[in-house]
Amino acid sequence: MNSLGSENANSLLRQIPAVDELLGRESLRALEARVGRRLVVDATRKVLQGLRARISSGTLSNVSAEMLEKEIVAATESAAEFSLRSVINATGVILHTNLGRAPMAREAAEHLAETATRYSNLEYDLAVGERGKRDAHTQGLFARLLGAEMTLVVNNNAAGVFLALNTLASGGEVIVSRGELIEIGESFRIPDICAKSGAALREVGTTNRTRIGDYAAAINDQTRALLRVHPSNFRVVGFTERPTRAELVTLAAQHHLPLIEDLGSGCLIDVAPLGIRDEPWAGESLKAGVDVVTFSGDKLLGGPQAGILTGKKSWLERIRKNPLFRALRVDKLTVSALEATVGLYLRGDLDAIPIFKMIRTPAEEIGARAARLAEKINEAPITAEIRDGESVIGGGATPGQSLPTRLLALRWEGHSARDLEARLRQNSPPIIARVENDEVLLDLRTVLEEQEGEIVQSLARIRREHGIVNIDIK
Numbered sequence: 001m002n003s004l005g006s007e008n009a010n011s012l013l014r015q016i017p018a019v020d021e022l023l024g025r026e027s028l029r030a031l032e033a034r035v036g037r038r039l040v041v042d043a044t045r046k047v048l049q050g051l052r053a054r055i056s057s058g059t060l061s062n063v064s065a066e067m068l069e070k071e072i073v074a075a076t077e078s079a080a081e082f083s084l085r086s087v088i089n090a091t092g093v094i095l096h097t098n099l100g101r102a103p104m105a106r107e108a109a110e111h112l113a114e115t116a117t118r119y120s121n122l123e124y125d126l127a128v129g130e131r132g133k134r135d136a137h138t139q140g141l142f143a144r145l146l147g148a149e150m151t152l153v154v155n156n157n158a159a160g161v162f163l164a165l166n167t168l169a170s171g172g173e174v175i176v177s178r179g180e181l182i183e184i185g186e187s188f189r190i191p192d193i194c195a196k197s198g199a200a201l202r203e204v205g206t207t208n209r210t211r212i213g214d215y216a217a218a219i220n221d222q223t224r225a226l227l228r229v230h231p232s233n234f235r236v237v238g239f240t241e242r243p244t245r246a247e248l249v250t251l252a253a254q255h256h257l258p259l260i261e262d263l264g265s266g267c268l269i270d271v272a273p274l275g276i277r278d279e280p281w282a283g284e285s286l287k288a289g290v291d292v293v294t295f296s297g298d299k300l301l302g303g304p305q306a307g308i309l310t311g312k313k314s315w316l317e318r319i320r321k322n323p324l325f326r327a328l329r330v331d332k333l334t335v336s337a338l339e340a341t342v343g344l345y346l347r348g349d350l351d352a353i354p355i356f357k358m359i360r361t362p363a364e365e366i367g368a369r370a371a372r373l374a375e376k377i378n379e380a381p382i383t384a385e386i387r388d389g390e391s392v393i394g395g396g397a398t399p400g401q402s403l404p405t406r407l408l409a410l411r412w413e414g415h416s417a418r419d420l421e422a423r424l425r426q427n428s429p430p431i432i433a434r435v436e437n438d439e440v441l442l443d444l445r446t447v448l449e450e451q452e453g454e455i456v457q458s459l460a461r462i463r464r465e466h467g468i469v470n471i472d473i474k
């Protein structure tokens with residue numbers, strides 16, 4: 001910087017208003033009343049710091065209090081936003097683990113809100129006026145829906161599998177087929193869970209073929225349980241073999257061993273009539289005689305994060321008595337949301353469960369929604385076209401299967417698809433989309449109808465700002 005430049009900079013630095021002067025301005029005082037002094041002061045300091053840096057580097061030629069005020073308001077507003085926010089899932093992945101898996105039913109959210117803000121009979125038996133058990137609230141529902149003798153609810157399915165193994169197989173061996181030694185996202189690995197539970201893993205068979213005889217040959221006086229695992233997010237195809245559930249039930253019973261089945265996603269109803277193949281449902285496992293069945297609450301069940309352990313009373317009572325059950329139990333919010341969600345199955349109201357509504361929507365209906373939206377969006381410099389595509393269920397359910405859908409393919413003239421994807425992601429609420437072949441793809445299957453307006457508005461804003469030179473002030 002030459003001497004003239006640094007003189008300029010010095011004069012600009014002298015023009016910067018004092019922090020207190022800025023804080024006294026009308027808009028900042030109003031903001032402070034809303035979000036508290038701390039956030040406004042922090043934002044003011046941050047903006048002034050950035051300003052000084054820009055003056056020193058010669059990228060700023062004048063300073064005005066109005067400009068600063070605007071920047072401070074924006075910085076404060078962004079700091080005051082919740083970190084955990086709702087987003088628009090336009091990826092077409094129905095159970096997207098990164099986006100919170102299943103969105104809950106309205107009824108579940110309402111029951112949860114009431115339970116959260118009031119006292120409840122969580123562990124209080126209203127009939128006798130004494131201490132009760134939190135299990136009671138969901139027990140009867142699962143009994144009616146699945147024919148279960150007893151059901152326990154824990155924090156998630158990983159906890160459920162761990163607790164079952166820790167109770168029933170710790171200090172001994174658990175037999176698992178080599179074709180089922182799976183890893184699902186975020187380091188849930190069957191061998192590791194076994195090791196931590198204190199059960200020694202006894203692998204049988206091969207990756208692609210395991211027969212009932214392999215299990216039978218492995219049973220010895222150290223054997224404590226047989227474990228069957230849903231292969232979840234992968235499939236072995238071709239030359240494969242796996243014993244039937246009935247064969248395993250018979251073998252386990254002959255040796256007085258419990259058969260534990262990790263169903264993974266776990267459905268409460270048979271979903272084959274909905275066109276979802278190979279997804280076992282809990283009632284079928286229980287009817288076949290499996291002793292303990294475990295599955296997730298926020299996958300195909302469509303409820304809150306939870307792990308459900310259901311099956312025969314003799315085994316589940318032992319699991320209930322494990323001191324670790326207390327450490328893994330769920331809170332009243334989960335109990336209430338789960339109770340309300342499972343209640344919808346009893347009522348037979350599948351469309352009230354958002355993921356089932358999404359799964360059941362035909363591609364033509366999604367295409368019609370996409371076409372209506374395209375009409376509102378298609379205006380230079382943004383183009384929107386309709387394409388055939390595929391949605392997936394996700395969450396480890398039904399790998400290799402997809403649902404035909406219609407996609408909204410967006411382009412932004414003069415910009416890459418990555419640019420447009422990033423702009424949509426920075427929208428409030430953020431819109432999460434896929435990028436393929438330099439197009440942004442929106443799948444409305446996972447977008448709630450009331451969110452469609454947000455997509456139109458977001459694109460209108462991008463269009464408005466297009467051409468306006470935007471100096472990034474961060």
Ligand SMILES: *Cc1c(COP(=O)(O)O)cnc(C)c1O
Nearest residue numbers: 156157158230232264265296396
């Ligand atoms: C998803 C899954 C789990 C883990 O369930 P969480 O509820 O996420 O803990 C365990 N086993 C299988 C087979 C799964 O698909």
